[in-house]
Every structure is written in C-alpha cells, then in structure tokens.
Amino acid sequence: YQLDFGGRVTLESAKNFQIEFKGKQVIQFGRIENNCYTLDFEWPFSPIQAFAVALANITQR
Numbered sequence: 777y778q779l780d781f782g783g784r785v786t787l788e789s790a791k792n793f794q795i796e797f798k799g800k801q802v803i804q805f806g807r808i809e810n811n812c813y814t815l816d817f818e819w820p821f822s823p824i825q826a827f828a829v830a831l832a833n834i835t836q837r
Contacts, residue, residue: 781806784814791833805830 779794785806791813792806803817803826813834817826 779804784808784816793833795829803829805833 779792781792781794781804784804785792785808787807787809789807793804794801795803797820802819803815803821805813805815808814813830815826815830817823821829
C-alpha cells in the first residue's frame with residue numbers, strides 16, 4: 777500500500793506519515809531529500825503541535 781502525498785513527498789521513508797481527522801487529512805510529513813523533510817498541516821493542529829509530532833517521529837529509531 778502506498779500513501780498519496782500529492783507530489784509533496786518525493787522519497788520513500790519509514791518516517792513518512794499522514795494523519796486524518798474525521799476523514800480529512802490534517803497532517804502529512806515526509807522526506808523530500810536526504811536529511812530534508814516537508815511538513816504540511818491544518819486545523820485542528822497548531823504549528824507547535826504539528827512540529828512536535830514531526831519531531832517525535834524523526835527522533836524515534
């Protein structure tokens with residue numbers, strides 16, 4: 777199964793993820809280059825909440 781990142785994520789990674797809320801995608805995070813990621817988010821996440829989720833994801837081994 778492959779997630780559809782709408783062209784925003786260009787490299788495969790175990791760290792790529794999407795979160796849905798009430799059937800709508802509200803966060804997507806993924807690798808675009810070596811050691812470079814993109815983070816897209818919208819309500820109900822604030823910028824600090826979205827950053828915290830992304831940071832927790834990349835610091836996990």
